[in-house]
Amino acid sequence: MYEDLNRLGLIEEDEIELDDAALSLALLDHPGTDLATYYDLLDAIETRLDSVGGDLASAAERAEALAAVLAGEFGFEGDSETYDDPANADLINVLDRRRGLPVSLAILWVAMARRLGWSADVLDLPGHVLVLIAAEETSVIVDPFANGVRVGTERLAALIEAAAGSGRSVTHLAAMPNRAVLVRLLQNQASRAEQAGNGRRALELYVRMTTMAPAYPHAWWERARLELADQAIAAARGSLGAMLEITRDPALRRRVTKMLDALTAD
Structure with a gap:
């Protein structure tokens, strides 16, 4: 599958x-x-x-x-x-x-x-x-x-x-491009899972998003956020690093870099 x-x-x-x-x-x-x-x-x-x-x-x-x-x-x-x-x-x-x-x-x-x-x-x-x-x-x-x-x-x-x-x-x-439509579909599921208190389910859905649509930075950010909540620090670093590779937005890059620096300091 x-x-x-x-x-x-x-x-x-x-x-x-x-x-x-x-x-x-x-x-x-x-x-x-x-x-x-x-x-x-x-x-x-x-x-x-x-x-x-x-x-x-x-x-x-x-x-x-x-x-x-x-x-x-x-x-x-x-x-x-x-x-x-x-x-x-x-x-x-x-x-x-x-x-x-x-x-x-x-x-x-x-x-x-x-x-x-x-x-x-x-x-x-x-x-x-x-x-x-x-x-x-x-x-x-x-x-x-x-x-x-x-x-x-x-x-x-x-x-x-x-x-x-x-x-x-x-x-x-x-x-909407085809991948964006599918991301929107999964985003609906992830939002509802998190609202229901099921962060692990939401994380799994963001993993699917980043696998299916690796060029969409928002999914990587949400994946890293939930990985941090799950104390999966190395995984969160990996997600943020992947996000840094695909985004060219200066403000977003600064935000990701700041987060990576904080995780490295920890």
């Missing part, structure tokens, strides 16, 4: 298939699970989506087809009742329960769209993610957590303001 995690850290960004990668990450917590059933379900969704919308050319029509199949026929929806349930960020559980977080549902929507050759990306918002469907020089934004509802300018501004406070510009919305 960990071979797949190591492979994710080595392959090129555009080689990552989000549904396959998310299932591989989930399998780490479900040892012995046969993924064939889950791939069969994904194939069935793809087949149905192709039947309903394979010939559609416009972004709006494709978004409607995704909503009709994923939310309408297969019943995938946002879990607003038990939002913080860790199962919502685990694609195996999401496929079983047909419920999930914005990021896990966005992975499903984008993966299904890409299987048909459609242009689709996960969009990063503070505390939320959306999906961008593009075609023929037009695009639409939808919210998989809300059954694929279209997100216009006003709704987008409201979502950003609710998460980050007033005054934030909607022009900061950006498509």
Whole structure:
């Protein structure tokens, strides 16, 4: 299982298939699970989506087809009742329960769209993610957590303001690279584990992040923090050293260097 995690850290960004990668990450917590059933379900969704919308050319029509199949026929929806349930960020559980977080549902929507050759990306918002469907020089934004509802300018501004406070510009919305999406998925799990007092579980998740996405400095910082909390000083030094190798931000480098000097002094 960990071979797949190591492979994710080595392959090129555009080689990552989000549904396959998310299932591989989930399998780490479900040892012995046969993924064939889950791939069969994904194939069935793809087949149905192709039947309903394979010939559609416009972004709006494709978004409607995704909503009709994923939310309408297969019943995938946002879990607003038990939002913080860790199962919502685990694609195996999401496929079983047909419920999930914005990021896990966005992975499903984008993966299904890409299987048909459609242009689709996960969009990063503070505390939320959306999906961008593009075609023929037009695009639409939808919210998989809300059954694929279209997100216009006003709704987008409201979502950003609710998460980050007033005054934030909607022009900061950006498509997320594949690894960043997967890091976001694991980050949700790690945050909930730490909130529940399970630091060891959170640390394991940060180890997965740094293995899968070694160029993301935040995960190394959080990993070092939890290693220090676990009195694993040598491991924390190693994580901070790795962080120092990848970041070029002067302020961040000073912060890491200061921490390394303090650990060396100790």
